[in-house]
Amino acid sequence: MPELFVAFSYKDILFLLQGALVTIGMCAVAFSSGLVVALVIGLLRTARRFPVLRWIGGAYVEIFRGTPLLMQIFVAYFGLSILGISLPPFVAVSVPLMLYTGAYMGEIVRAGIEAVPRGQWEAGRSLGMRYRQLMRYVVAPVAVRVMIPPSVGFLVQLVKGTSLAYVVGYVELTRAGYIVSQSTYATMLVFTLVGAIYFGINYPLSLASQRLEVRLRRHA
Amino acid sequence: MLKLENVHKWFGNLHVLNGITFDVSRGQVTVIIGRSGSGKSTILRCINGLEPIQEGRIHVDGEPVDAHSRHVHKIREKVGFVFQSFNLFPYYTALENVSLAPRIVKRLPAPEARAIAEEMLARVGLSDKLAAYPDKLSGGQQQRVAIARALAMKPELMLFDEVTSALDPELVGEVLKVMQDLAEGGMTMVVVTHEMGFARRVGSRVLFFHEGRIAEEGPPAQIFTHPRNENLRTFIQSIL
Numbered sequence: 001m002p003e004l005f006v007a008f009s010y011k012d013i014l015f016l017l018q019g020a021l022v023t024i025g026m027c028a029v030a031f032s033s034g035l036v037v038a039l040v041i042g043l044l045r046t047a048r049r050f051p052v053l054r055w056i057g058g059a060y061v062e063i064f065r066g067t068p069l070l071m072q073i074f075v076a077y078f079g080l081s082i083l084g085i086s087l088p089p090f091v092a093v094s095v096p097l098m099l100y101t102g103a104y105m106g107e108i109v110r111a112g113i114e115a116v117p118r119g120q121w122e123a124g125r126s127l128g129m130r131y132r133q134l135m136r137y138v139v140a141p142v143a144v145r146v147m148i149p150p151s152v153g154f155l156v157q158l159v160k161g162t163s164l165a166y167v168v169g170y171v172e173l174t175r176a177g178y179i180v181s182q183s184t185y186a187t188m189l190v191f192t193l194v195g196a197i198y199f200g201i202n203y204p205l206s207l208a209s210q211r212l213e214v215r216l217r218r219h220a
Numbered sequence: 221m222l223k224l225e226n227v228h229k230w231f232g233n234l235h236v237l238n239g240i241t242f243d244v245s246r247g248q249v250t251v252i253i254g255r256s257g258s259g260k261s262t263i264l265r266c267i268n269g270l271e272p273i274q275e276g277r278i279h280v281d282g283e284p285v286d287a288h289s290r291h292v293h294k295i296r297e298k299v300g301f302v303f304q305s306f307n308l309f310p311y312y313t314a315l316e317n318v319s320l321a322p323r324i325v326k327r328l329p330a331p332e333a334r335a336i337a338e339e340m341l342a343r344v345g346l347s348d349k350l351a352a353y354p355d356k357l358s359g360g361q362q363q364r365v366a367i368a369r370a371l372a373m374k375p376e377l378m379l380f381d382e383v384t385s386a387l388d389p390e391l392v393g394e395v396l397k398v399m400q401d402l403a404e405g406g407m408t409m410v411v412v413t414h415e416m417g418f419a420r421r422v423g424s425r426v427l428f429f430h431e432g433r434i435a436e437e438g439p440p441a442q443i444f445t446h447p448r449n450e451n452l453r454t455f456i457q458s459i460l
Contacts, residue, residue, distance in 0.1 A: 117307075119303060119305050119307035120307060120309065122270055122301075122303065122307065123301075123303065123307035123308070123309070123366075123369075124309075125270060125293070125296060126268055126270065126296055126299075126300070126301035126303075126370070127296065127297075127320075127321035127325060127369070127370070127373060128293045128294070128296040128297035128321065128325045128373065129293065129321065129324070129325055130293055133324050133325065137309075137320060137324060138309060141309070141310075141311040141312075142310065142311065145311075
């Protein structure tokens with residue numbers, strides 16, 4: 001038994017933690033840029049007076065939600081390289097993750113906007129507010145509160161989704177675990193550790209969102 | 221001040237407004253009464269462009285109201301609207317509810333917007349509730365905040381859409397009092413209501429809506445004591 005762990009040292013743990021940092025970084029980039037996409041998609045999807053915009057938003061969501069993330073990463077990395085466009089692995093993974101985030105979060109944004117009662121819109125309009133002012137000052141405060149739980153749910157999903165980056169050889173947490181397990185043969189131990197690190201990233205997210213919800217619910 | 225000419229509106233096949241024509245001059249309080257479904261709330265919503273009309277013309281202060289126009293918000297700045305269901309912004313305090321539009325729509329500096337909000341809340345008797353959130357206020361208080369919110373834009377015309385219908389009976393009085401003060405202060409108002417006492421006391425004249433038309437109009441005394449229209453007579457009997 002002990003000889004199984006001979007090669008497993010603190011260096012391997014550091015290597016895993018480095019992978020975890022890459023995972024977190026990739027999530028941060030994908031989620032923040034994806035939110036911008038999501039905002040646009042959510043606004044398109046709720047454009048009451050412009051069916052064409054609604055259609056564009058809807059088509060986007062269906063395409064990126066209806067195809068596997070893995071395939072999107074493949075296309076971005078291998079597909080484009082066939083066409084002579086070669087993206088660095090970080091980009092090849094982050095861009096599909098961003099677009100994927102845009103689709104899922106776009107639906108959450110839409111649900112948030114649609115959860116705002118009609119009377120709120122009308123009250124804002126009757127005071128002379130323009131669309132932008134209405135969105136920012138009347139709709140957003142209500143919508144954001146509705147959006148928090150599903151957004152965190154999605155973010156946790158995204159953290160785990162980044163493990164797909166291993167297919168393009170990008171060393172994030174899962175790939176790091178694979179490499180360590182190959183060199184140490186301590187497969188069980190390594191992947192238990194990897195799982196624990198994922199959990200260690202996600203659980204605080206859930207806790208933070210619960211706190212935020214309680215704080216924001218104070219007035220409603 | 222307000223001019224409606226032959227206004228028609230359909231909801232699908234339903235002809236909700238069937239040729240409405242009336243004028244409101246400055247300082248006048250026009251009370252609209254009628255059964256639910258008679259089009260009385262719809263006409264208010266058309267006046268500030270919340271609902272489009274299909275035929276006819278509406279002018280506020282000489283300017284045409286077109287719900288589809290990109291400039292309709294300019295007219296809304298001059299027309300205050302108070303809703304049956306208050307529609308206060310839930311995550312803003314009373315003071316913020318009232319100061320928001322002056323600040324962001326009229327772009328007044330924050331201290332000035334705040335001063336206006338304090339003044340308007342004092343006018344509706346809520347100086348002690350500036351920091352309260354809507355969920356901590358009674359229905360009557362919420363509705364008074366809503367009136368203050370509309371007044372803070374310094375409108376030239378105020379529209380009231382059954383503003384006491386959602387209130388407990390003991391809270392109706394405080395809201396009507398505020399409206400009466402406003403009327404006595406010379407505000408031009410169009411009031412849709414079931415409060416016949418208020419209509420009598422405060423109304424300059426009364427319009428009786430029936431099936432999308434103005435079936436009868438006149439000063440309150442005449443409407444309530446000598447109704448000519450058969451529908452108006454049965455309506456008044458059913459209410460009293």
